[in-house]
Amino acid sequence: MTRRTTVTDLQRMRDKGRRITMLTSYDYPTAKLADEAGIPLLLVGDTLGMVVLGYDSTLPVTVDDMIHHGSAVVRGAKRAHVVVDMPFGSYQTGWQDALRNATRILQETGCGSVKLEGGQRSAETVHRLVEAGIPVMGHIGLTPQSVNAIGGFKVQGKTPREAVHLIEDAKALEAAGAYAIVLETVPTALAHMITQRVNVPTIGIGAGPFCSGQVQVVHDLLGLYDEMQPKHARRFAELGEASRRAFTEYREMVETGEFPTADESFYMDERALELIRRMTPEPSEDMTDAERVLREWVDEVQAQASAPERTPSEASGYDGA
Numbered sequence: 001m002t003r004r005t006t007v008t009d010l011q012r013m014r015d016k017g018r019r020i021t022m023l024t025s026y027d028y029p030t031a032k033l034a035d036e037a038g039i040p041l042l043l044v045g046d047t048l049g050m051v052v053l054g055y056d057s058t059l060p061v062t063v064d065d066m067i068h069h070g071s072a073v074v075r076g077a078k079r080a081h082v083v084v085d086m087p088f089g090s091y092q093t094g095w096q097d098a099l100r101n102a103t104r105i106l107q108e109t110g111c112g113s114v115k116l117e118g119g120q121r122s123a124e125t126v127h128r129l130v131e132a133g134i135p136v137m138g139h140i141g142l143t144p145q146s147v148n149a150i151g152g153f154k155v156q157g158k159t160p161r162e163a164v165h166l167i168e169d170a171k172a173l174e175a176a177g178a179y180a181i182v183l184e185t186v187p188t189a190l191a192h193m194i195t196q197r198v199n200v201p202t203i204g205i206g207a208g209p210f211c212s213g214q215v216q217v218v219h220d221l222l223g224l225y226d227e228m229q230p231k232h233a234r235r236f237a238e239l240g241e242a243s244r245r246a247f248t249e250y251r252e253m254v255e256t257g258e259f260p261t262a263d264e265s266f267y268m269d270e271r272a273l274e275l276i277r278r279m280t281p282e283p284s285e286d287m288t289d290a291e292r293v294l295r296e297w298v299d300e301v302q303a304q305a306s307a308p309e310r311t312p313s314e315a316s317g318y319d320g321a
């Protein structure tokens with residue numbers, strides 16, 4: 001039986017020096033593919049708001065959005081640990097609200113843990129959730145839910161004061177019981193220092209190679225999102241361009257009548273066709289082009305339907321769809 005990765009497995013990976021791969025995922029098919037590729041940690045990030053729902057920040061995302069997408073990811077991934085982001089407004093109003101919302105997210109998605117942003121300012125909330133049995137991943141550095149307060153998507157922790165503050169944030173999260181900490185868009189040397197100073201896995205995004213693991217937004221990695229191209233995002237495929245080409249070809253084939261072919265269509269029983277012919281008047285001599293094409297096509301289908309190697313379902317006209 002397949003066993004799902006747990007937070008203890010992730011800690012063990014970090015302790016043994018095995019790098020942890022995390023990827024965002026927002027739907028069933030992507031989660032299934034990532035799981036089949038052996039990715040142990042899937043994040044249903046609130047980047048959902050930008051890369052899937054088309055907002056220009058993560059702020060409009062709701063708990064219901066996260067539950068809707070989170071449960072699809074849990075259904076798609078059989079082995080990966082699934083962590084779901086707590087969206088803006090679902091935990092900043094106090095630990096009681098946080099506990100209520102995190103409980104809903106866990107119960108209604110079946111995910112293994114939640115993630116929330118903020119260091120020292122979120123430590124008490126993290127502590128309360130962990131105490132209630134909810135594993136929590138922290139997130140410091142560039143925290144997109146505070147984009148309005150920090151003045152944009154900028155590198156964090158560049159000055160000594162900011163850097164020391166971030167180290168203290170990481171320590172506060174560790175002390176509160178966070179099982180891992182995302183470090184987003186911080187200088188490599190600072191991410192390295194933080195990784196050396198805490199005993200839980202650090203997962204970097206734009207934080208250099210010395211973290212315990214890495215996370216990427218799946219739409220960046222697949223070339224599916226053009227609106228923002230962070231320096232730290234590497235495109236491992238160009239599915240955006242491939243999709244555009246496929247959609248264009250599909251449209252062209254519909255317009256020229258090359259799609260669908262008889263092979264992509266369904267047959268009808270010859271006797272049923274005969275009955276229909278008897279019940280409806282024959283087409284008149286001055287058929288339109290469309291009627292003529294349809295007529296030829298019906299004849300072709302009829303010829304195929306009377307071929308000897310028909311399966312029972314084809315002969316009955318039942319396509320099983």
Ligand code: KIV
Pocket residue numbers: 024043044045046047048085139182184205215217
């Ligand atoms: O929401 C998200 O996708 C994230 C990652 C960028 C870490 O928080």
